[in-house]
Amino acid sequence: MISHRDNNTQRIAALDERAEALRLKRGMGIADARAMHPSIDVVEADPEADRRLLEGLADWCDRYTPLVAIDAEDGLFLDVTGCTHLFGGERAMQDEILARFFQQGFDVRAGLASTPGAAWAAARFHGDRIVAGGEEEALLSPLPLSALRIAPETRASLESVGLRTAGAVMAAPRAPLARRFGATLLLRLDQALGRLDEAVSPRLPVAPLSVERHLAEPVVLTDDIERLVSRLAIALKTDLERRGEGARTLALLLFRVDGAVNRIAVGTSRPMREPRLIQRLFHERLTALEQSIDAGFGFDLVRLSVLSVAAFDLVQGDLTGETDDDDADIALFADRVRARLGEAAVLKPVVVESHLPERAVKTVPFAEAPQGRAPAAGRPAPPRTAPPMTVYPPERPVRLFRSPEPIEVPATEIPEGPPMNFRWRRALYRVARAEGPERIAAEWWRQLPGEEEAPTRDYYRIEDSEGRRYWLYRQGLYSSAAQAAPPRWFMHGVFA
Amino acid sequence: MLLEVNVMAMSAVARDTIFALRRQIAKIEGTLPERLQAPSGCAPEAIPGKVRSSFPSGMAQNQTPSDAAGPDMTIVRRGLAVASADAFLHTGIDRLDAALGGGLPKAALSEIHGLETRDAGAVAGFALSLVSLVLREKQGLPILWVGTAEIFHEAGMPYARGLHALFGIVPGQLLFSEAPKLLDALWIAEEAARMTAFAAVILEIRGSPRLLDLTATRRLHARARSAGRPLLLLRQAGEADPTAAPVRLIVSAAPAASRETLAGPLAGSIGRPAFKVDIGKSRTALPGQFTLEWNPDEHAFAERTENSVAVVPASGRGADPAPAFGAILAFPALASPAVASAAAGDQPSRQQHPAHRSPRRAG
Numbered sequence: 001m002i003s004h005r006d007n008n009t010q011r012i013a014a015l016d017e018r019a020e021a022l023r024l025k026r027g028m029g030i031a032d033a034r035a036m037h038p039s040i041d042v043v044e045a046d047p048e049a050d051r052r053l054l055e056g057l058a059d060w061c062d063r064y065t066p067l068v069a070i071d072a073e074d075g076l077f078l079d080v081t082g083c084t085h086l087f088g089g090e091r092a093m094q095d096e097i098l099a100r101f102f103q104q105g106f107d108v109r110a111g112l113a114s115t116p117g118a119a120w121a122a123a124r125f126h127g128d129r130i131v132a133g134g135e136e137e138a139l140l141s142p143l144p145l146s147a148l149r150i151a152p153e154t155r156a157s158l159e160s161v162g163l164r165t166a167g168a169v170m171a172a173p174r175a176p177l178a179r180r181f182g183a184t185l186l187l188r189l190d191q192a193l194g195r196l197d198e199a200v201s202p203r204l205p206v207a208p209l210s211v212e213r214h215l216a217e218p219v220v221l222t223d224d225i226e227r228l229v230s231r232l233a234i235a236l237k238t239d240l241e242r243r244g245e246g247a248r249t250l251a252l253l254l255f256r257v258d259g260a261v262n263r264i265a266v267g268t269s270r271p272m273r274e275p276r277l278i279q280r281l282f283h284e285r286l287t288a289l290e291q292s293i294d295a296g297f298g299f300d301l302v303r304l305s306v307l308s309v310a311a312f313d314l315v316q317g318d319l320t321g322e323t324d325d326d327d328a329d330i331a332l333f334a335d336r337v338r339a340r341l342g343e344a345a346v347l348k349p350v351v352v353e354s355h356l357p358e359r360a361v362k363t364v365p366f367a368e369a370p371q372g373r374a375p376a377a378g379r380p381a382p383p384r385t386a387p388p389m390t391v392y393p394p395e396r397p398v399r400l401f402r403s404p405e406p407i408e409v410p411a412t413e414i415p416e417g418p419p420m421n422f423r424w425r426r427a428l429y430r431v432a433r434a435e436g437p438e439r440i441a442a443e444w445w446r447q448l449p450g451e452e453e454a455p456t457r458d459y460y461r462i463e464d465s466e467g468r469r470y471w472l473y474r475q476g477l478y479s480s481a482a483q484a485a486p487p488r489w490f491m492h493g494v495f496a
Numbered sequence: 497m498l499l500e501v502n503v504m505a506m507s508a509v510a511r512d513t514i515f516a517l518r519r520q521i522a523k524i525e526g527t528l529p530e531r532l533q534a535p536s537g538c539a540p541e542a543i544p545g546k547v548r549s550s551f552p553s554g555m556a557q558n559q560t561p562s563d564a565a566g567p568d569m570t571i572v573r574r575g576l577a578v579a580s581a582d583a584f585l586h587t588g589i590d591r592l593d594a595a596l597g598g599g600l601p602k603a604a605l606s607e608i609h610g611l612e613t614r615d616a617g618a619v620a621g622f623a624l625s626l627v628s629l630v631l632r633e634k635q636g637l638p639i640l641w642v643g644t645a646e647i648f649h650e651a652g653m654p655y656a657r658g659l660h661a662l663f664g665i666v667p668g669q670l671l672f673s674e675a676p677k678l679l680d681a682l683w684i685a686e687e688a689a690r691m692t693a694f695a696a697v698i699l700e701i702r703g704s705p706r707l708l709d710l711t712a713t714r715r716l717h718a719r720a721r722s723a724g725r726p727l728l729l730l731r732q733a734g735e736a737d738p739t740a741a742p743v744r745l746i747v748s749a750a751p752a753a754s755r756e757t758l759a760g761p762l763a764g765s766i767g768r769p770a771f772k773v774d775i776g777k778s779r780t781a782l783p784g785q786f787t788l789e790w791n792p793d794e795h796a797f798a799e800r801t802e803n804s805v806a807v808v809p810a811s812g813r814g815a816d817p818a819p820a821f822g823a824i825l826a827f828p829a830l831a832s833p834a835v836a837s838a839a840a841g842d843q844p845s846r847q848q849h850p851a852h853r854s855p856r857r858a859g
Contacts, residue, residue, distance in 0.1 A: 326693035347672040349656035361656045393661055398620050399652035435766050463766050467751035496621020496769035
């Protein structure tokens with residue numbers, strides 16, 4: 001028996017058949033139930049885990065249709081329009097779904113109808129029924145008001161005026177109903193009867209293209225999966241060619257025999273349709289995930305979907321058959337590294353207009369970086385946005401620390417001057433020469449109103465007694481005010 | 497190979513055996529041992545501390561007693577697949593090129609060591625100046641910098657703005673790859689080293705990990721060699737472990753010269769980057785220590801010797817402008833020795849003419 005906390009009392013949220021046989025009911029207080037039957041076993045409800053389970057089941061139902069939506073806490077909508085013939089008709093499909101769930105240990109009710117509302121009612125009040133188009137009214141009429149998916153308050157007030165079945169509501173004049181009980185009631189009724197369209201919003205975006213293969217014998221080995229990927233990719237290629245597109249995101253779905261679903265996605269930096277390349281990307285991804293994919297008793301359905309596409313530019317190869325496209329090589333390399341080591345494995349620096357050294361260069365993942373490093377021979381060069389040429393650009397270090405490291409500066413020759421020596425990473429450095437300061441102020445235009453102004457930084461180029469060159473800065477200024485905090489020193493980078 | 501050092505002391509029969517063995521080795525390696533003329537700059541007496549008999553294994557010295565004392569020593573070098581002049585990256589410093597046997601091999605793994613992590617700036621700077629030399633021929637090709645998360649955290653990320661100013665490497669040309677583990681870094685470097693789309697690949701590693709052994713470096717070297725691209729292995733705070741790299745350079749920072757202005761060196765200023773480069777290992781096994789200065793305007797190395805005369809560059813940024821048309825008739829030709837000596841007399845260096853400065857010091 002499962003309890004949950006509702007209005008500061010522990011109540012029964014769900015219970016099994018044996019508890020029902022003891023005349024316990026949902027909503028009953030746990031204290032009352034315990035008083036009746038002291039030996040009952042109570043488990044605290046875990047809505048998170050229930051949700052995860054439902055999402056797992058929704059993933060699994062993906063094998064029947066890409067349009068799977070989660071309905072409240074305990075239901076799934078499957079839009080099987082156009083999918084039933086793949087499983088031998090509506091009846092065969094529903095039987096298969098029920099049988100599969102039963103084998104996995106779930107007690108499932110299903111209903112199939114041409115509207116979501118009617119299917120919802122059929123599943124909850126009949127268990128295993130297929131409602132043909134036009135029979136919705138006959139299905140709903142004898143059912144109680146709760147079959148209409150309306151709020152409990154509306155239901156209670158409808159019952160108080162004597163409308164106890166859906167049929168009674170249908171027979172009642174519409175205008176007074178709408179005036180008294182709100183538009184939702186009629187909306188639900190019309191949706192259930194098919195007078196209004198109701199869209200089921202799928203949980204996952206529907207892939208524009210996907211190819212799948214049902215396997216009579218489940219596969220376990222990674223090699224077999226890779227081989228399947230290349231076969232599926234070959235099938236995918238013709239579709240992509242027809243559409244003139246290439247894949248930007250690909251997902252491989254592995255449906256395990258016992259219901260678990262593995263979703264493996266790879267991204268590409270440029271549109272791709274070559275099966276060999278797709279297979280290589282998944283090879284890297286599968287190698288990286290080798291430990292975390294549990295094949296169990298094997299996968300019996302493998303699906304390769306294209307989640308996002310982009311226009312694919314055809315490139316004319318030369319007579320030797322090699323396109324000699326370095327950019328494509330690099331994009332593939334970056335994709336493979338990314339597939340194996342994650343999104344941020346290949347980074348590209350992007351120059352940003354900013355005075356602050358740490359903001360002046362931003363490193364972004366390769367796939368998001370602006371492409372087109374060198375214009376190809378045929379294409380016109382993009383307009384150049386050259387930075388304004390300064391006669392003496394300020395010296396910048398070759399390496400910059402991720403975050404400036406605090407250093408100890410015991411003394412400076414003059415208050416606003418460079419340090420004489422400093423301690424960094426527990427080693428003492430003696431300053432031989434110093435250049436500076438270069439004052440870099442905080443960017444006031446990025447400051448939020450009311451925020452304290454960030455202190456300015458005075459940067460110094462320092463050469464220590466052994467010839468190493470560093471970039472230090474002093475944050476803040478020396479102030480005569482007694483309560484003012486002394487300025488702090490930081491190591492920000494090293495020069496060549 | 498150690499056998500060969502003792503060639504002289506052996507009988508003719510033994511020598512025949514040695515030659516047969518050498519031929520066999522050459523057959524296995526697929527290349528004939530080649531004979532190099534040791535440059536005069538690298539004659540033994542020119543390099544202090546070098547003892548003739550102490551050639552390490554890895555090179556062989558073939559000499560007859562007659563030319564033992566002469567400067568035209570013959571060095572036998574082997575193992576480089578292509579020994580043409582094009583196979584080497586010329587650093588522009590003749591002495592260094594000669595000591596490396598022609599330059600840094602272009603299609604190979606090269607190690608650049610820093611003794612301490614705090615030398616990371618100098619090591620990175622030296623590696624990037626080599627890359628900048630590579631880019632002279634392969635303009636526009638990207639560069640991949642692979643490093644472990646540890647080294648990027650300890651020594652800092654390469655800073656694209658600084659690289660652009662110093663080495664002419666455009667930010668769009670750079671690619672970084674930060675690997676969480678060393679194994680991943682090695683994998684990325686191996687995959688990148690086999691590609692010809694990169695101008696150069698830099699693999700940066702801290703310390704002396706066990707994973708980076710002879711096998712791993714051999715794999716890297718083989719890939720770099722077949723792709724024909726340099727792979728620079730930067731090792732911060734690493735030991736001189738045996739690796740397959742034909743060249744190992746130990747780099748540390750050297751105090752920079754002062755900035756040059758038209759009025760002479762600016763006292764107390766920090767000028768161009770300078771590196772101290774030790775040859776730890778090379779095909780010729782000639783030791784040497786060099787102090788190199790990187791010229792960011794011309795993208796070239798210059799060697800700093802003890803009494804170098806500072807020269808003001810003709811142009812601030814970029815190479816010399818084209819020579820003017822026509823001839824200036826009012827002055828004699830600049831190349832004439834008389835004028836050159838006169839010009840030198842105008843601005844004598846301190847070492848040449850200490851007397852020149854003494855009156856001022858007294859005053």
